[in-house]
Amino acid sequence: MRNAWIICRKELHSYFVSPVAYVLLSLWGVVFGYFFWAELGVFLKYSMESQMSGQIYPMNLNEQVIRPLLQNVAVIGLFFLPMITMRLFAEEKRTGTIELLATSPIRDLEIIIGKWMAAMLLYCCLLLFTVVHFLFLFKYGNPDWKPVLIAYLGLLLEAGAMLAIGTFISSLTKNQIIAGATTFAVLILLWVLAWSDFSNAGWAHVLSYMSLVTHSESFMRGVIDLKDGIYYATLIFLGLFFTARSMESLRWRS
Amino acid sequence: MIKVKELTKRYARTTAVDHISFEVAKGQIVGFLGPNGAGKTTTMRMLTCFLPPSSGTATVAGFDVLEQPMEVKKRIGYLPETPPLYPEMETAEYLKFVGQLKGLSGAELQKRIDYVCERCSVADVRNKLLGKLSKGYRQRVGLAQAIIHNPDVLVLDEPTAGLDPKQINETRDLIRSLAGSHTIILSTHILPEVEQTCEQVVIINRGKLVATDSVRNLQARARGAESVVLEVAGRSGNLESSTVQQKLERVSGVSRVLCKNQVNGRAVFEIESQKGRLVRGDLARAVVESGWDLNELRPAAMSLEEVFLQLTGKEKESPAEVPAATGAQL
Numbered sequence: 001m002r003n004a005w006i007i008c009r010k011e012l013h014s015y016f017v018s019p020v021a022y023v024l025l026s027l028w029g030v031v032f033g034y035f036f037w038a039e040l041g042v043f044l045k046y047s048m049e050s051q052m053s054g055q056i057y058p059m060n061l062n063e064q065v066i067r068p069l070l071q072n073v074a075v076i077g078l079f080f081l082p083m084i085t086m087r088l089f090a091e092e093k094r095t096g097t098i099e100l101l102a103t104s105p106i107r108d109l110e111i112i113i114g115k116w117m118a119a120m121l122l123y124c125c126l127l128l129f130t131v132v133h134f135l136f137l138f139k140y141g142n143p144d145w146k147p148v149l150i151a152y153l154g155l156l157l158e159a160g161a162m163l164a165i166g167t168f169i170s171s172l173t174k175n176q177i178i179a180g181a182t183t184f185a186v187l188i189l190l191w192v193l194a195w196s197d198f199s200n201a202g203w204a205h206v207l208s209y210m211s212l213v214t215h216s217e218s219f220m221r222g223v224i225d226l227k228d229g230i231y232y233a234t235l236i237f238l239g240l241f242f243t244a245r246s247m248e249s250l251r252w253r254s
Numbered sequence: 255m256i257k258v259k260e261l262t263k264r265y266a267r268t269t270a271v272d273h274i275s276f277e278v279a280k281g282q283i284v285g286f287l288g289p290n291g292a293g294k295t296t297t298m299r300m301l302t303c304f305l306p307p308s309s310g311t312a313t314v315a316g317f318d319v320l321e322q323p324m325e326v327k328k329r330i331g332y333l334p335e336t337p338p339l340y341p342e343m344e345t346a347e348y349l350k351f352v353g354q355l356k357g358l359s360g361a362e363l364q365k366r367i368d369y370v371c372e373r374c375s376v377a378d379v380r381n382k383l384l385g386k387l388s389k390g391y392r393q394r395v396g397l398a399q400a401i402i403h404n405p406d407v408l409v410l411d412e413p414t415a416g417l418d419p420k421q422i423n424e425t426r427d428l429i430r431s432l433a434g435s436h437t438i439i440l441s442t443h444i445l446p447e448v449e450q451t452c453e454q455v456v457i458i459n460r461g462k463l464v465a466t467d468s469v470r471n472l473q474a475r476a477r478g479a480e481s482v483v484l485e486v487a488g489r490s491g492n493l494e495s496s497t498v499q500q501k502l503e504r505v506s507g508v509s510r511v512l513c514k515n516q517v518n519g520r521a522v523f524e525i526e527s528q529k530g531r532l533v534r535g536d537l538a539r540a541v542v543e544s545g546w547d548l549n550e551l552r553p554a555a556m557s558l559e560e561v562f563l564q565l566t567g568k569e570k571e572s573p574a575e576v577p578a579a580t581g582a583q584l
Contacts, residue, residue, distance in 0.1 A: 003355070006351065006354045006355060010340075010351050013342075013343070014340065014342050014343075017342045018342050095336075095338070095339075095340075096334060096335075096336050097338040097339070097340060098338075099299075099304055099332070099334045099338050100332075100334075100338035100352065100355075100399070102303075102304050103302040103304050103327055103330070103332045104327060104352075105324050105327040105328045105355075105356060105357060106355055251305055251306060252306065
């Protein structure tokens with residue numbers, strides 16, 4: 001585990017020494033900032049109308065602001081996460097530094113987990129931006145914090161699965177653009193699989209069950225459902241497992 | 255220290271390394287010599303556990319590369335053809351990272367970083383970004399990285415490629431000074447490098463072992479017959495080279511005279527004699543007695559370059575043995 005941490009620190013270092021992390025963080029800040037402003041604006045307008053008309057509308061910060069915003073965080077993540085993972089292995093393969101890692105007394109799995117952990121930590125930094133926004137809601141309003149916490153857990157699990165897939169795809173190529181674009185396409189497909197439940201056929205249910213979104217819904221509602229947790233854990237495991245196989249095949253092929 | 259036996263690496267269509275066997279004793283510097291694409295890098299990658307061999311075995315410090323790769327990796331320092339540097343890291347940070355990867359930590363790691371910085375003369379770029387370093391520094395940081403954990407075996411893939419002559423000399427000196435405490439395998443396609451740095455040489459061509467011997471033996475073996483270079487000048491400024499040639503050919507023991515070049519009344523000849531006959535004295539007398547000036551007379555030592563070309567060129571007929579050379583007719 002010490003070795004995984006060494007790799008993780010090195011990856012974080014290269015995220016934060018190069019402009020990558022700052023560009024992602026600031027873009028994320030701008031995009032999420034706009035979402036927050038728009039969502040809250042709608043809520044405020046609604047609440048004004050409620051007061052003007054003298055009727056009391058049902059108002060709920062959790063349901064009307066936080067939940068849709070967190071769902072949008074997952075959607076924005078869909079665009080940002082491929083950019084976090086695309087360089088993880090592709091860059092090492094292109095510059096040849098993979099040879100240093102592969103000839104050091106350290107297991108492939110430690111390399112992979114270290115890299116994935118670094119990607120997760122960068123995603124946590126992105127999530128911190130959203131937390132800062134919500135703190136204002138807690139200061140001026142009175143939302144329930146428990147479902148928010150569970151929604152964040154769901155976001156982390158979902159991102160973990162997406163990052164594991166991205167890590168795997170990055171290990172398949174030397175080209176960051178290819179890694180990024182492929183990851184984006186795969187994630188978007190996994191996302192919209194949920195739409196296939198328009199059909200009543202059995203396979204359509206299977207497809208829609210495989211979707212990333214299907215399993216985030218219960219978390220977003222503030223419910224921990226074990227089967228959703230297992231779904232994400234399985235994806236994380238599979239992603240990292242296939243990365244390990246891909247690293248091994250690199251040795252047998254190159 | 256290193257034992258390689260029948261090592262083979264096959265790819266889908268080609269055999270990159272074909273049943274290579276050699277041994278390296280502790281503390282030696284071995285030159286791994288071959289033209290580009292001969293299989294040097296592939297062999298080194300198998301020794302460093304980067305690539306698994308298709309068949310055959312290789313052991314480093316008593317550990318098999320397939321069975322106990324972790325033990326091998328702990329004992330090997332490897333500098334690939336392009337130094338594996340992260341451009342966004344500073345030299346000291348990078349060395350710290352590599353040191354940690356190799357299992358060092360704390361005060362010991364700090365000590366090793368200071369030591370290798372000093373040793374590879376990269377102390378003055380400790381706090382510079384690797385991406386901004388010149389080629390020479392990059393190579394030396396690569397070397398520093400390879401010796402950070404004080405490995406028993408050093409595998410260096412073309413350590414002087416792309417350096418300027420001064421840097422090449424410095425790097426060679428550095429490598430030579432590392433021998434003794436480390437066993438070194440160094441690949442190159444530059445022959446003088448082997449002559450200057452290595453004790454032992456392994457020549458491969460198209461994946462096959464061509465020769466393995468000490469540098470001195472190899473030069474001697476390829477020399478075979480005596481061959482001398484002779485420069486003659488005419489007294490009056492003009493010289494008929496064909497007359498000189500005829501004269502020289504008549505000296506007893508001479509088997510072949512070749513006029514290499516002729517300018518302004520001077521001519522250079524390469525003369526081969528029969529084996530075991532010393533003809534230099536007779537040649538000198540013949541020139542002087544004919545009234546010409548003898549400008550130069552020296553034995554034509556065959557450079558390793560010629561040996562190499564001879565060995566790799568004749569590889570098709572006799573891959574494993576060194577052909578008895580008859581002279582430098584290259």
